[in-house]
Amino acid sequence: MNAPDRHLPLADFVDRAWDERIVPALTDYIAVPAKSPMFDADWQAHGHIERVVQDAVAWVESRRVPGLAIEIVRIPGRTPVIFFEVAATGAATDTVLFYGHLDKQPEFSGWRNDLGPWTPKYVDGLLYGRGGADDGYAIYAAVTAIEALKAQGTAHPRCVGVIETCEESGSHDLPAYLDALKPRLGEVGLVVCLDSGAGNYDQLWLTTSLRGMVSGVLKVEILTEGIHSGDASGLVPSSFRILRQVLDRLEDARTGQLLPEFFHCEVPASRVAQAQATAAILGDDVWKRMPWVCGADGNLALPTTTDPVEGLLNRTWRPTLSVTGVDGFPELKSAGNVLRPYTAFKLSLRLPPLVDGHEASIRLKALLEDNAPYNARVSFVPDGRAGALGASGWNAPELPVWLEDALNAASNTHFGAPVGYIGQGGTIPLMSMLQAGFPKAQMMVCGVLGPKSNAHGPNEFLHVPYAKRLTAAVAQVVAAFR
Incomplete structure (x- = not known):
């Protein structure tokens, strides 16, 4: 590997922009609990999404x-969308679209x-807090990339930006x-x-594929109210056991393989x-980067x-089921000897x-709901207004030589x-939409979510040194667009 040249005018401009302007703006952004509408039904009344949109536009x-x-x-x-555009200064006739x-x-x-999550902290180049890396930085990095090219007198194509507020x-709405x-x-x-x-953190990474997703609530109901477990167990089937049987239609519990x-x-x-x-580049870091628990024998837990x-293919090209939430269970401190009426x-x-x-989505609903054990009430309700449609994944087109x-x-x-x-295991619904709407467009899907950055989980961080290099690299690629 060659030593990167971080004294180029473009790199210097981007470094200063991040230190002087972007990190302070993202610090303010992280402090705002601008949760997506799925997680904040009263998002309009709370005004947090409006606040971060207004702040970004003002910046x-x-x-x-x-x-x-x-x-x-x-x-x-x-939900609102930010749109920006800037005319071309070079010969390219097509447009570059930034997304975040x-x-x-x-x-x-x-x-x-x-x-x-809402208390930003900047330590040793890492900016901690919810949303900075996923992906509030995007609009700030995109505009800085354009500004850096203009500051260097470098020609660029026409650029537009679409920054949405319901991706999560x-x-x-998109x-x-x-x-x-x-x-x-x-x-x-x-x-x-810029959402990948x-x-x-040692090189530029291009995302070549994204998985799709179907999410929703599976609910099994067997009683109208909870009853004494000593009186009913053995006669009334457990809603949890019924739910396990239903999931066994979908997943091999031993291997995790979708059937x-x-x-x-x-x-x-x-x-x-x-x-x-x-x-060959990442080696065992593919799985060792995860925060494994230490088992009873003193050794770390193991991956699939x-x-x-195989690890890379499992997390990018093979279907996987996760249970991300539960309902119908009391807290342990309040769990008495009661047979619960439902499990979700x-x-x-x-x-x-x-x-x-x-x-x-259609096939999953039918698989889970049909022929319910014990004639229980089994329902699967997909998420969101468009949840019944599911979200299709995306496979990148072949790269042209210039790109x-x-x-x-x-x-x-x-x-x-x-x-x-x-490939990435996450889902960005926009990509399949854009691929369908602009079938001739090339895709530079990238981002700052590297090892341990932990988007969606605790201790999420933005790796600022990597974000600086990524911003400069994006600017350089945009300048080369033809």
Whole structure:
């Protein structure tokens, strides 16, 4: 690896911008509990989303970037979107579209005693708190990248930005905004999505695929009210046991493998080859980076596989079920000898990139609800207004030579190492929407969610040194757009 040149004018500009302007702005942003509508039904009354949107727009306006116009776009009854645009100064005729979001996941538990979701703290280059890395930084980094090019007198294409505020709720408002903004977006030739992750903090990482998702609440009801367990158990079947039987239709509890073939797809040979190359870079860090508990024998808990290639494919191209919440259970301190009337689980089913989210949602509902054991009442209710549609994943188009060269050049310049390619297990509904709406567009999907950054969980942090390099690399790729 070569030593990166961090004394280039572009890098110097970006470094100063982060230190002087972006970190303070993100510190204020983290302090605002701008939870996504799925987690804050009264988001309009609370005003937190409005606050972070107004703050971001005011920050951009304060930069007075030549030719850049910004506004808040509103559709009644929907979360707001920020739209910005700046005219081209170079020869490229197509448009670069920047994407990010400002809504956040809820607090979750387990934060260190000196940290909290809404109490930002900047320590040793890490900015802790909810939402800074996922992905409140996006609008600040995107505008800074454009501003840096202008400051260096470097020509750039026309750029537009769409910053939404319901991504963590499945982006259910975004299609309406994309339709409304389509005449203003122009002919999009490159999408720069800043809502993804990185395999390490040592090079630029390009996301090559994203999983889809179906999420919702599975509820099993057997009684109308709780009754004495000594009187009823053995006669009344446990709602929890019934729920286990229903889930056994979907998942092998021993291996975690999803049983219905529909939820699987064949992994393209090119993605297997990329996983092998990425595994050679990351090695056992693929699984060792997780916060494993120490077992009763003193050894750390183990992953589903210690093979780095299989680990990468498991988390990016194979379906997986997670239970992310429960209802119907009293707290342990209040748990008496009562047979509970119902059990409810919040399910998160991650889908391979090539499995259709709409069809998966329909099939999952039928699989879970049909032929209920003991004639219990079993229901699966997908999340959100568009939840019944599911969210389809995304597989990146093949890179043209110019973009592959530009990515490598930017990574070598600002990191001293070539670009890495990695699939991501998360879901960004926008990507499949944009791929369908702009089938000729190339996709630069990247982000700052590297090892231990822990978006959605406790102790989330933004790795500021990496974010600086990423911002400069993005600017360099945008300048190379053709």
